[in-house]
Amino acid sequence: MPELTLKGFSAGYPGRAAAVSDVDFTLRSGEIWGLLGPNGAGKSTLLKGIMGFPWLWSSGAVLVDGMPMKRLTGLERASLVGYLPQEPPVPQGMNVRETVLLGRHPFRSPWSTDSAQDREVSLKVMEQCEILHLADRLVSNLSGGEKRLVFLASVLTQKPSVLLLDEPGGGLDYRHTAMLWEILEGLAGEGVSVFASTHGLSMSGEHFSGALLLSGGRCIASGTPGEVFSPELMSRVYGIPLSVTHDGGTGGWLVTAGRPR
Amino acid sequence: MNVLRRLLLLLLLGVLVSAVTGPMGPDAPLGVVLSLRLSRTALAVLAGASLAVAGAVLQSVLRNVLATPYTLGVSAGAGVTAGAVILFSAGLSGYWAGLAGTAGALVATALVASLAGRGRSDGSTLILAGVTVNVLGASLLLLMEYLSPASRLMEIVRWMMGDLAAAGYSRVFFLLPFSVLGMLLILTRTGTLNQMLAGEELAETRGVNTRRERAVMLTASAILAGGTVGAVGPVGFVGLVVPHILRRIAGGDCRKLVPLSALGGAVLLVWSDILSRVAVSPGELPIGIITALVGGPYFLRLLAGSRSGTDLTD
Numbered sequence: 001m002p003e004l005t006l007k008g009f010s011a012g013y014p015g016r017a018a019a020v021s022d023v024d025f026t027l028r029s030g031e032i033w034g035l036l037g038p039n040g041a042g043k044s045t046l047l048k049g050i051m052g053f054p055w056l057w058s059s060g061a062v063l064v065d066g067m068p069m070k071r072l073t074g075l076e077r078a079s080l081v082g083y084l085p086q087e088p089p090v091p092q093g094m095n096v097r098e099t100v101l102l103g104r105h106p107f108r109s110p111w112s113t114d115s116a117q118d119r120e121v122s123l124k125v126m127e128q129c130e131i132l133h134l135a136d137r138l139v140s141n142l143s144g145g146e147k148r149l150v151f152l153a154s155v156l157t158q159k160p161s162v163l164l165l166d167e168p169g170g171g172l173d174y175r176h177t178a179m180l181w182e183i184l185e186g187l188a189g190e191g192v193s194v195f196a197s198t199h200g201l202s203m204s205g206e207h208f209s210g211a212l213l214l215s216g217g218r219c220i221a222s223g224t225p226g227e228v229f230s231p232e233l234m235s236r237v238y239g240i241p242l243s244v245t246h247d248g249g250t251g252g253w254l255v256t257a258g259r260p261r
Numbered sequence: 262m263n264v265l266r267r268l269l270l271l272l273l274l275g276v277l278v279s280a281v282t283g284p285m286g287p288d289a290p291l292g293v294v295l296s297l298r299l300s301r302t303a304l305a306v307l308a309g310a311s312l313a314v315a316g317a318v319l320q321s322v323l324r325n326v327l328a329t330p331y332t333l334g335v336s337a338g339a340g341v342t343a344g345a346v347i348l349f350s351a352g353l354s355g356y357w358a359g360l361a362g363t364a365g366a367l368v369a370t371a372l373v374a375s376l377a378g379r380g381r382s383d384g385s386t387l388i389l390a391g392v393t394v395n396v397l398g399a400s401l402l403l404l405m406e407y408l409s410p411a412s413r414l415m416e417i418v419r420w421m422m423g424d425l426a427a428a429g430y431s432r433v434f435f436l437l438p439f440s441v442l443g444m445l446l447i448l449t450r451t452g453t454l455n456q457m458l459a460g461e462e463l464a465e466t467r468g469v470n471t472r473r474e475r476a477v478m479l480t481a482s483a484i485l486a487g488g489t490v491g492a493v494g495p496v497g498f499v500g501l502v503v504p505h506i507l508r509r510i511a512g513g514d515c516r517k518l519v520p521l522s523a524l525g526g527a528v529l530l531v532w533s534d535i536l537s538r539v540a541v542s543p544g545e546l547p548i549g550i551i552t553a554l555v556g557g558p559y560f561l562r563l564l565a566g567s568r569s570g571t572d573l574t575d
Contacts, residue, residue, distance in 0.1 A: 053465055054472060074468035082466065089324055089460040093513020102459050105467040110453045111516065154459075158467065 002065035002080060003028045004050070004162050004193060009060035011049025019045035020217045022060070027162070027193045032184055032207050035197040036228070037214035038238050043197040044086055046214065047164045050195075051083050064162065078106035082160030086167050088151050090140045096150050097135040100126055103157035122157045128183055129153040130176070144171035152180070156187075163187070165196040169203065177203045205229065205253030213237055229253055264511050268524040275531035276302055282535050284543040301425040303433045305530040305548075308425070308493045309503075311440045311485040313526025316500025317507075317519050318447055318482045321458045322475060323384030326508075329501040330486035332391045333479065336495035337398020338369025339487065343494075344405045344417045358420060359435060363491030369394055370483035374476075423494030423549030425534050432492045439488020446481035447519060450474065454515040496549045498556020499526050529555075 004027040012018040020042035027033055035043050049058045052069055062069040064080050072080070082103075091099055104118040114122075126132045129149045134142065139150055148171050155163070163184070169177045177200065184194050185207055198204050205211075205225055212222040215237045221228045231244045234255065245254045279302040280294050281287040289298070315330035323332070331337075342365025343358040350357065376390035402421070406414055447454070453474050456464035461471040486500070503525040504518060511517050533551040540546050 048462070051462075051466060053462065074465070074470055076468075078466060078468035083462070085460070085462045088463050091455070091458040091460075091513060092320075092324065092326060093508040093518070094455075094458070095512060098455075098512065098514050099459070102455060102463070103467065105452060105456055105469070108452065110450045111448065112452065113516065151463075154463075155466075 002161050002193075004081075004195070005061070005063040005066075006050065007061040007063070009046075009049065009058065009062060011045055011056050011058040013045075014055070014057055018217060020049060020214065023212075023214075023219050025212055025219070025222060027195050029161075029191045029193055030188050031209040032188050032194040032196070034201070034204060034208040034211040034225075035195060035214065036199075036201070036211055037197075037220075041214040042217040043214055044166050045217075047083065047166050047195070047197060050164060051081070052077070075106050078158065078160075080160060081162045081164065082155045082158045084152055084155045084163075084165045084168055086170065090147065092140065093138070095136050095138055096126070096131055096142070097122065099139050099150055100131075100153045100157055103154040106158065118157075121159065122153070125153045125156045129156070130179060145173060145176060148172055149176065156183075161192055163192060163194045163196075165194065167198060168196050169198060169200050174203070181207045201229070201253050201255045206251040225253065229255075264507070264521060265524070268521065268528055271528045272306070272524060272531065275528060275535065276306075279305075279531060279535055282538050296429055300430045300433055301534060302531055303430070304425050304436065304493060305534045306527040307433065307436045307440045308489045308496065309499055309526035309528070309530030310523040311436070311443060311489045311526070312496065312499040313503035313522040313529070314444060314447055314519055315482040315485040315489075316526075317504035317515070317522040318454065318478050319500075320504055320508075321454050321513075321515055321518075322478045322482075323387060324458060324460070325384050325388060326505055327501070328384070328388060329498075330482060330489075331395065331495065331497070331500070332388055333483060333486075334369035334373045334391050334394035334398060335366040335483065335486040335490055336497075337395040337402070338365035338367070338372075339363065339490040339495055340402040340421055341365055341398050341405075342368075343420055343491075344402050347416050347420060348405050348409050348413050356431065356435070359432070359491040361491075362420075362494070363439070363487045366487030366490050367483055369398060370479065370487070374479055419547065420494050421549075422547035423496035423552075424547045425493055425530075425537075426545065436488050436492035439484050439491075443481045443485035443488070444523070446477060446484075450477070451516040451519050454478065454519070458513060458515065494547075494549060496530070496552055498552045498559070499529055502556045502559050503529055 006023050006025040009023045010018040010021045037043050049056055050062050100122045101114050101118060129152060131149050131153060134146060139147060152168060169180055172180060181204055188194060208225050210223060211225055211228040213220045213228050220237055221233055229244050231242055234244055235242045241258055243256050280298055283289060283298055312330050319328040319332055320326050339362035343362035346358045346361040373390045373394050377387040406417055409417060453469055456467055456469045464471050504522045507521045507525050508518055511521055533548055537546045537548050537551045
């Protein structure tokens with residue numbers, strides 16, 4: 001199973017200064033890392049930059065299993081790394097099943113119909129993401145949280161070894177957030193590596209093997225949750241007094257604004 | 262598939278009705294049927310299919326259901342060059358006006374694409390550039406019409422209305438290579454078109470070279486629409502209405518939508534052609550007027566519906 005390594009990685013939009021600078025980071029097989037930071041810290045740009053989108057510039061190295069990502073063909077990259085954008089456009093006129101099946105594109109010719117295997121994989125993922133009952137509904141008619149699950153499912157049908165997720169829990173209720181992290185834990189157990197940006201630490205923190213804290217495009221801290229989630233560090237980065245408590249029983253993290261009374 | 266069968270049936274019926282419709286009615290000699298009526302039916306099939314496919318492709322690539330084959334400035338470019346040929350070269354109209362129209366359409370598309378930039382320009386930038394080029398072209402055409410002697414003015418106006426009137430098979434053979442090339446380029450990448458519909462970020466992550474594919478798809482649409490404009494003039498609304506209706510019936514999966522649009526466009530234009538022959542028989546109406554009369558009200562309904570935000574993306 002591949003590991004993802006960033007060395008001195010910077011990225012940004014053409015004609016503008018770097019949105020993220022000089023990030024060093026290694027994501028090993030089976031690990032789930034959280035990507036944290038205030039709004040505008042560069043979390044999304046970091047994930048997009050790792051994907052190597054041609055409309056961004058980047059410098060430094062992104063290695064997948066020691067191989068520079070830039071040297072991989074589009075299809076090789078697609079079978080190794082999956083990416084969930086924060087707000088992907090809704091494919092007009094497509095239902096949930098069709099949208100989820102879009103993730104199988106790398107495995108077939110550009111015009112062929114869905115194979116039995118494509119359908120089997122997508123069915124399993126839809127079941128796992130609890131959207132099977134929505135299969136024939138138009139994606140445009142779903143709620144924000146339901147759409148999120150559909151796009152997550154379409155990324156999972158791609159069966160990548162590395163998952164880069166931008167706010168995967170955005171718009172999800174408690175039950176579905178718990179389900180999301182359960183799915184990701186399951187995948188990590190199979191050796192998949194996950195790098196997910198999030199603001200919702202209280203539902204996700206317990207699942208992290210590590211966390212990377214960004215502020216102003218720079219990596220402020222990276223390490224185990226215990227090292228990164230210190231009240232002083234978090235308060236400084238987010239610019240508001242935060243109290244961070246760790247529940248030893250559940251392993252969960254609770255972040256609240258304001259110092260403990 | 263139900264929709265497919267219905268469209269095939271409608272097309273077959275259209276071809277049969279077309280064969281017996283005309284000033285001489287069903288008693289026309291076989292020669293007239295074969296050389297005049299079936300040639301224009303063949304032209305209607307090719308033109309309708311090409312326009313509807315170009316529309317389906319542009320609506321998907323630009324993720325905007327209001328995109329039409331003319332969004333890229335095709336009709337304006339064609340109008341200017343065909344108008345210039347009619348105005349400045351006596352006796353050279355017809356075939357040459359068509360050829361000039363196609364050339365103008367392709368140049369206008371290239372201009373729109375370069376105005377919109379080579380980067381990851383979103384659909385709206387391209388549509389705005391297309392609207393601007395269309396307005397510029399329309400103004401140039403108006404200027405030419407203003408400067409034209411009355412006889413030429415009539416010819417330009419008539420050309421802009423679009424027509425399928427009898428010219429044997431020459432216009433069919435003119436359009437055929439454009440249609441075949443454009444269709445081949447599109448039909449071999451309908452799955453990729455689906456990816457573009459889901460946004461360029463997700464498309465890239467699934468191995469699609471979005472810049473290259475977008476360029477190929479826009480070029481293919483320009484070839485289809487430009488060839489059609491050269492052959493039959495700027496016939497409107499087919500490329501807007503057909504993919505839109507079929508998307509509602511059969512869904513947005515381009516692997517189905519594109520071939521169905523080809524059939525649907527052919528059906529619409531074959532039947533519009535029949536209507537153009539019987540509406541003021543023994544005379545006939547230009548086909549562009551018929552499609553605009555069908556498409557106009559539909560377009561207004563589309564606009565009214567989109568206010569609720571349910572019909573538009575981006």
